[in-house]
Amino acid sequence: MNFLEERIVKDGVIKEGNVLKVDSFLNHQMDIELLDRIGAEFKARFASHPINKILTIEASGIGIACMVARHFNVPVVFAKKSKTINLDDDVYTAEVESFTHRCKNTVVVSKKFLSPDDHVLVIDDFLANGCALQGLLSILHAAGATVEGIGIVIEKGFQNGGRTIRNLGYHLESLAIIDKFNDDGTLTFREQ
Numbered sequence: 001m002n003f004l005e006e007r008i009v010k011d012g013v014i015k016e017g018n019v020l021k022v023d024s025f026l027n028h029q030m031d032i033e034l035l036d037r038i039g040a041e042f043k044a045r046f047a048s049h050p051i052n053k054i055l056t057i058e059a060s061g062i063g064i065a066c067m068v069a070r071h072f073n074v075p076v077v078f079a080k081k082s083k084t085i086n087l088d089d090d091v092y093t094a095e096v097e098s099f100t101h102r103c104k105n106t107v108v109v110s111k112k113f114l115s116p117d118d119h120v121l122v123i124d125d126f127l128a129n130g131c132a133l134q135g136l137l138s139i140l141h142a143a144g145a146t147v148e149g150i151g152i153v154i155e156k157g158f159q160n161g162g163r164t165i166r167n168l169g170y171h172l173e174s175l176a177i178i179d180k181f182n183d184d185g186t187l188t189f190r191e192q
């Protein structure tokens with residue numbers, strides 16, 4: 001088990017509906033040393049890519065992306081959830097269905113902050129069905145930016161997102177992939 005898998009086993013809480021709560025260390029209370037290690041790990045895995053920007057999505061991706069960005073010395077842009085339908089010419093928009101909240105959000109990124117010159121690493125906390133990621137990828141596509149890679153902290157391997165994204169040819173790295181929530185309350189991680 002790697003450092004993250006060990007922490008998930010120690011402090012993760014399995015909820016109904018195949019939801020894993022990691023809010024004591026990852027996305028509510030945040031263990032900054034752990035996030036720093038996560039940043040170092042992504043830096044090592046994407047070392048050969050000319051990354052000049054990190055893109056994530058509000059809200060739980062932001063803290064993680066910032067810590068990763070310290071290792072790349074690049075800025076972070078986060079897609080904002082917008083309550084109003086924003087039809088301005090100055091933003092890229094995408095529709096994202098929330099797995100945990102079961103609602104649809106429009107997310108927006110200002111055109112000021114993404115351009116064809118950008119080489120982007122996408123970062124998020126979880127990958128489940130891949131909706132959040134598909135939204136970010138469509139924004140990057142609209143901007144003409146290059147997707148250098150995708151870094152996910154926890155992938156739920158029994159949902160479709162990871163397979164779909166890999167089949168599209170993206171370089172996707174997930175630090176922990178959960179293949180099964182077992183009936184006895186344990187988790188099965190994919191060997192990587």
Ligand code: 5GP
Nearest residue numbers: 019020099100126127128129130131132161
């Ligand atoms: P997707 O769009 O891939 O279906 O879901 C990804 C988003 O849903 C992530 O940004 C994350 O916030 C949330 N999410 C999905 N599964 C889980 C889970 O098991 N636990 C938590 N805490 N969040 C999840």
